[in-house]
Amino acid sequence: MDPLPIARLQFATTTTFHFLFVLLTLGLVTMVAIMQTRATLRGGEQLHRMTAFWGRLYVVNYALGIVTGIVMEFQFGMTWTELSAFAGDVFGAPLAIETLVAFFLESTFLGVWIFGRGRMNKWLHLAVLWLVTLTAYASALFIMVANSFLQNPVGSRMENGVLRLDDFGALFANPALVASLPHVIGAALLTGGFFVTGVSAYHFLKRTSEIDFFRRSLRIGVVTSLIGSVLVVQAGFAQFAEVAGYQPDKFKGSVAVGLPLGMMINIGFFAFFAALVGTLLLFRDRLLRARPVLILMVPGIAVPFIAAILGWLVREIGRQPWLVWGKLRTADAVADVSGGQILFSFIAFTLLFAVLAVADWVLLARIAKRGPAVAAAETELPVLSGV
């Protein structure tokens, strides 16, 4: 059995699951940090409750981001042995820095934030959340640096058959990075914004008594969606000029790339107009009474996720057959592990991720539906809960 297609499918599946969760993590944590900042500056019970409710959803979503990330990290060594042997001297550093600076710090600070609620100085507690947010963005930066190097191996030269680093700074000025990083960050904000908007809309459709709570949440969600969609569309189109420079034939005649690309662009425009309409309807709270719009907002939660997967397909399929563009073929990088073993792990990982992802989403949906009022009641239980 040929290990190559299975190894590719396994990595693609793991990355897809990972991407679905970290995208929402990045968008949500930004909004939670803004909510807690306003709560800390102005005081007021409502903003604190908002921080707790959306923070709770953020923490549940975060769990799956961590575990899929660990599996991705290991898979570089498990199935793409030659990648680290060939390009590890360049590619290894951003990846290592991502895990050390970002992942390691992010989790440590998140633990402090969860268990520091109500027990720490409020300014310190706020600072910890901003550190979580910053490290999450640092994580996005370094992983995109690593990915952009695979798309366009700058700052390095060939020496004795392996890549050597010439200029670490060049990795950050990579044309494959400059437009794709804001694009991904825009997508994360859009995903988080649509999520908060959709959940808030659901509660208005159910005639919630928490009008003030979800009115404020809806505002933050809609405005974040608008900012995210502007960024995602603008940076998306900016990439065409950049890609033409380093992968000139990427969009020429390939259906595998063209089809997801077209769909993503349509979704991007749709998201932008939806966010624009939503923002206009915020005047005098017209949105709260526009039930047809609210009804569309609930399934709208899924839209950015679909666009994100399509965008990821465009970027990665467009790179094939190269693993490191022009330098190392994917087929030459795969490990000497038998196809049967990789098939076993592919099936096992996929099943486990599918079960956990569904469980996680069901949990998110239940907590989201329950709303903030019951969330506060949980502290009445014999054991206290944090976020």
Added chain:
Amino acid sequence: MVTIWWGVLGLLLGGYFALAGYDYGVGMLLPALSRDEAGQRRVLGAVGPFFLANEVWLVAAVGVLFGAFPHLEGRVFAGAYVLIVLLLLGLVTFTAAVQLRSRHPEGNRRGWTFAITAGALVTAVSWGLFLGNLVRGLPLDAQGRPVDDVLALFNPYAVLWGLGFVALFCLQGLVFLAVRGPAEIAGRVRRLTRSFLLPVGVFLVTATVWGAFSGGSWAALAVVAVAFAAYLTVLFGLRRPRLALPAIMLLSACPALLVGVLRFPVVLSSNAGYQLTVDQAATTPDMAAVLGWFAAPTLLVLVVVQWLTWRAHRRPVDEKSLLHY
């Protein structure tokens, strides 16, 4: 320079086992420690504040492995493929289950509790099998490529390590609970601790005697001596849990340290004669320097923050503790 990075890797991996080891121990024994929901939450709450921080020591270690030793990473993970897969399946199940179990107040938690126990067990066994194989020499051919023989990874010596790790982590979890566990399970913790002392001692002696035939270095001998000293400290220091806890954490770090120094400067060897030295495994000096600029301040911040976390949550769990998990 290369040796320093090898030491950093050893520090991160050792730190991971010293800290996460008790997470797995508590996870494996969760149903045995408490039957009712409130009790199980208090047990999980004992590891709660440290949980996320403990687990990511592994992520950092693998990051350094990839960044500083790119020529070793692929060889060792591909060479022990099935064991790494098992390890990840256990790790993912355990880590996700701990974080998600208690997130919905009315949810049924029996499935999650099972996932925690099973995940922790698979993780412990897989770590033992993996490290046992590294001590003995991975089943690689003379060029360092994996041989297509899955069963070779489940050799008797590795299986001994797999079982030994279960006992070791269980004991570690119990000693941890003696310090931070809720008061109501103190008696049960003491009884269970006594029943795990002997298996851990047997594992240490058997693994040492059996492993001695495959040779070793003076440094390896020193690690083994430290391990036995730590074990004796646990054995005679049970009445003083704050002494026994650092000792058992040190003991759990020893297997990884042993693998690191056993044939140093050879860092990976196979039973077919393949050898990879630390210099061959390492990245270029300028790359290591770049990594150092980021790694050094990060590790400093981490040690300080995690130390403060430890201090803030050093008292046993009681009804006022924030549990979250």
